[in-house]
Amino acid sequence: MAHGQLVPLIKTIHAETLIELLKHFEADIYPLLAAAGLPEDVLNTGHEYVPEGPVRNLLAMIAERAEPEYYGDLLRTAIREYFIPRMLKYLRAPATVGDALRQMETAVLHDSSAAKVSIGDFNGTPWCCRYKAGEFTSSFLWAEIFAILFIIEFVRFISNSRWHPNCVTVQSPDADNLVALLEDPTVVLYTSRKQAGVELSNEVMALPVCLPSRYTAPEHTASEPSPRSYVETLYLALAPYLSRQNLPIEQAAALLETSPRTLQRRLAAEGTSFRSVRENIMLATACQLMESKSYSLTDIASELGYSDIAHFSRAFKKLTGFPPKEYRRRFLRPSPG
DSSP states (O other): OOTTOOOOEEEHHHHHHHHHHHTTTOSOOHHHHHHHTOOTTTTTOOOSEEEHHHHHHHHHHHHHTSOHHHHHHHHHHHIIIIIHHHHHTTSOOOSBHHHHHHHHHHHGGGTOTTOOEEEEEETTEEEEEEOOOSOOOHHHHHHHHHHHHHHHHHHHHHHTSOOOOSEEEOSSSOOHHHHHHSSOTTOEEEOSOSSEEEEOOHHHHTSBOOOOTTOOOOSSOOOOOOOOOHHHHHHHHHHHHHTSTTOOHHHHHHHTTSOHHHHHHHHHHTTOOHHHHHHHHHHHHHHHHHTOTTOOHHHHHHHTTOSSHHHHHHHHHHHHSSOHHHHHHHHSOOOOO
């Protein structure tokens, strides 16, 4: 992870949608969630984001268990019925397909912090491109496949047409799985390219946005996402795991697809440490749980992974200067009136 690069994040609700796909193939999904690297309580968590890597792993695991044609149908249905409608709420009343695609460059950042989508012009032909750094693993390929299918279905959805591209590129060296999902043997596919992309045309870019009648446009469009720092995205990525204070740095580094040494070096450059990050997330989680009367201090200690309330109380007092019971009495007292 280069200096200044953000931790790649995905909205948790998107992971939940993919988990629903997994249920088509596995009755007991929890061992696979653990193997993918997702928290076991991801379906019940209140955290907004999870790291991108485990979600990519989940895509690959589903693919391993599905026939290509069936999996393609499921992915396209999920994209049309769920992912595209969520994307549209971030757009600002685009008039043409080109307008919508250009707005998508920033709109995707609402749901994926490190997404790099751009509209480029190559030899007079417009392309919608997506770049991602990383090793060309199976999970990397399936994330590329998802991105390609999303672009195609997005253009079809907003133009209310059955358009298909003439040419597609991927970064991965082998994309036979994508060929099986494109539904069009005439599409030319190039592998080992600098970025994944879908060839468009000036005619397609000029098509008017014509949403299906079943879709109702939102009354208000969202503003651009606020910029975040590396440490902020790190907190968001690890919060679903560090609410339990026993997460070691080795596991955290694996979730972030980096090495423990690189993670330590990045945090030191930001003036903090993994221990400090872990303690601060534990504190934030504890304070959040204490706001709910339904959690006793014993419940909170257990939720955070402490063996008993005494260990939790000592850790909490060390960070805040107050025992948890005193903190709850002083700072969470209902306001008068």
